[in-house]
Amino acid sequence: MGKVRRVVLDVLKPLDPTIIELAQQLSGLSGVEAVNISIYEIDRRVENAKITIEGGDLSYESIDQVIQENGGTVHSIDEVAAGKIIIDDAVTPQD
């Protein structure tokens, strides 16, 4: 089976632990090379984050476990790239 190299997740998480701590923990997972978290909506106690993770061999289970341990919930998996290299979605005439 091919290796997962990039996942983009839509996550709802409490304000604490902060995204700095979450990013540090996610980047510490084996197979992860880079993590980017950006917040696109903030509520009184929670925030919506777009988490992009790239690496040579990502384990979705361990990523989800870290997110849950920090009180977050994955609302959707918005993008996945797997295989020998990372490719972006192709532009089609419909776009």
Next chain:
Amino acid sequence: MGFFARKLHELREYSDIASIGEIARRYFAMNAFDGVLTIIGVLMGSYTARVQDPTVVIVTGFSTSMAMGISGLWGAYLTESAERKRDLNDLENHTLTDLSNTKIGRASRVAVVVVALVDGLAPFLAALVVLLPFFLGGLMGDIVLSYYASLGMALAVLFAVGAFLGKVSKENLIISGAKMIGAGLVSILLSYFLGAR
């Protein structure tokens, strides 16, 4: 990372999540202050009633300190645990998940224990320090000296608590300490005039 370093790191993380430091500081100052003023009451009561036996002062003071410690521990555990549960429930209503087995849930439980310990130990230890001259009564000789030394110790502890608060608020430590001493002096004078015959 060693066991203790890991635990310390965890505790620091929990402290950030559950804001343990802030509330523990507040409880520490408030209850150490309470503890010292209560013991000043015990000391002044014994002094004006002309208690000459140091054992009586020690037993009364120690029982009072212990009662304050238990009251702090028990009271803070129950109130803090109720508040934290309410807070966690509120957060769970936002995330729509059970957070009890997450880092947030654990931080909340650790916060209750730490805050209860601070709340119980602060008045107990502050009161014991003030009573120290009576424990060393044999060295003092005259009990009046023990009374004076204890009251002096009480004012010193009050100054330390005030200076601690001054450090927290980044104000002048001496002024902040002096404000605390003021409370001690008012308490000493009032007890003295009440008991004066």
